[in-house]
Amino acid sequence: MIYLDNAATTKMKDSVVEAMKPYFTEIFGNASSTYTSAGQAARKALIQSRETVARCIGAQPSELFFTSGGSEADNWAIKGVALRNKNKGNHIITTTVEHHAVLHTCEFLEKQGFRVTYVPVDEYGMVNPDDIAKEITEETVLVSVMFANNEIGTINPIAKIGKLCREKGVYFHTDAVQATGAVPIDVNELNIDLLSMSAHKFHGPKGVGALYIRKGVKIENLIHGGAQESGRRATTENVAGVVGMAQALKEACDNMQEKTQKLVYLRDKLIDSILETIPYTRLNGHREERLPNNTSFCFRYIEGESLLLSLDMMGYVVSSGSACTSGSLDPSHVLLGIGLPHEIAHGSMRVSLSEFTTEEEIDSFIKAVGPIVQRLRDMSPLYEGVGKE
Numbered sequence: 001m002i003y004l005d006n007a008a009t010t011k012m013k014d015s016v017v018e019a020m021k022p023y024f025t026e027i028f029g030n031a032s033s034t035y036t037s038a039g040q041a042a043r044k045a046l047i048q049s050r051e052t053v054a055r056c057i058g059a060q061p062s063e064l065f066f067t068s069g070g071s072e073a074d075n076w077a078i079k080g081v082a083l084r085n086k087n088k089g090n091h092i093i094t095t096t097v098e099h100h101a102v103l104h105t106c107e108f109l110e111k112q113g114f115r116v117t118y119v120p121v122d123e124y125g126m127v128n129p130d131d132i133a134k135e136i137t138e139e140t141v142l143v144s145v146m147f148a149n150n151e152i153g154t155i156n157p158i159a160k161i162g163k164l165c166r167e168k169g170v171y172f173h174t175d176a177v178q179a180t181g182a183v184p185i186d187v188n189e190l191n192i193d194l195l196s197m198s199a200h201k202f203h204g205p206k207g208v209g210a211l212y213i214r215k216g217v218k219i220e221n222l223i224h225g226g227a228q229e230s231g232r233r234a235t236t237e238n239v240a241g242v243v244g245m246a247q248a249l250k251e252a253c254d255n256m257q258e259k260t261q262k263l264v265y266l267r268d269k270l271i272d273s274i275l276e277t278i279p280y281t282r283l284n285g286h287r288e289e290r291l292p293n294n295t296s297f298c299f300r301y302i303e304g305e306s307l308l309l310s311l312d313m314m315g316y317v318v319s320s321g322s323a324c325t326s327g328s329l330d331p332s333h334v335l336l337g338i339g340l341p342h343e344i345a346h347g348s349m350r351v352s353l354s355e356f357t358t359e360e361e362i363d364s365f366i367k368a369v370g371p372i373v374q375r376l377r378d379m380s381p382l383y384e385g386v387g388k389e
């Protein structure tokens, strides 16, 4: 199997599995039972992991709260800020191409009486900071803009958006689930107030993530119960998960520049080869301002779903877009959001690499995809006569 769907999830590193192992069977104490030595050992691992993860984004450990993943972090940031700051205003600004963990949370809040503005993006999926600025009113309590898009890889001008939110006194949340561990992030330099991340996107375990909450940000709790996470998120700490997350993020941030260089080389080779060899094909997302591991294409006259099934049968795992919309017949809201018509959006393929991806795998994939696209087109009534006039 050649796995090229790393935007959906990644393989855990052996070193991460090894780091986690003792916390299932030996150091399994309850990290909040600090009156026992078993609990203390677990607590120590929790404290160290929090320091490690915080350091990777330039935060203080006391500003980092572990969650069950990226979706919970997004839900917490948006619902938490909205509920807690109702007295100031009821307006939230986000974009049309966010992950569903953000979009569906905002839609839920709209049903509760909040007002949400969905700012459109340009043809590359990038939001213009001026468009955000224009929408900010006295009532605005939160701006939520994703760091990098999970389908098309475009990286947003986060520093500019952070700066303008700070100037206007509005909280700035970013869903950095795709960006964490992939690009350098410093929450202070970028003026980020809240940031979501998820371990399984950077070779850590599934079911664990974190929300960075800048000191002083007013936010309601989402999970009520015990006093874990400084009284801000109940449930017995997932110590093994958190240890795995810290190990994975530390390794992702070590030698990031070197790994990025290799990824960008492979990414660009893939993009150039596909665009050159397969006609009626477009690249989705920004050419330069994009995640080092992301490629996304639309092939005219075919269905992305049939393409990915054919590729899967040959051992290549890619996706037609986001794991969250696959299975539904609607084209991706991201591809529609960048202005593609339905018929083109349907022919999408996302190929996302990881540091484990080799040049041989990319070469082999490039060789395989052209003939499959041609075969599918030859079967398509839409393609009949195209290019033959």
Ligand SMILES: *Cc1c(COP(=O)(O)O)cnc(C)c1O
Pocket (backbone or CB within 6 Å): 007, 008, 068, 069, 070, 071, 072, 074, 099, 101, 146, 148, 149, 150, 175, 176, 177, 178, 198, 199, 200, 201, 207, 208, 209
């Ligand atoms: C994967 C992803 C999420 C959801 O993270 P989970 O940990 O799977 O809940 C949210 N936002 C983006 C951009 C993602 O890529």
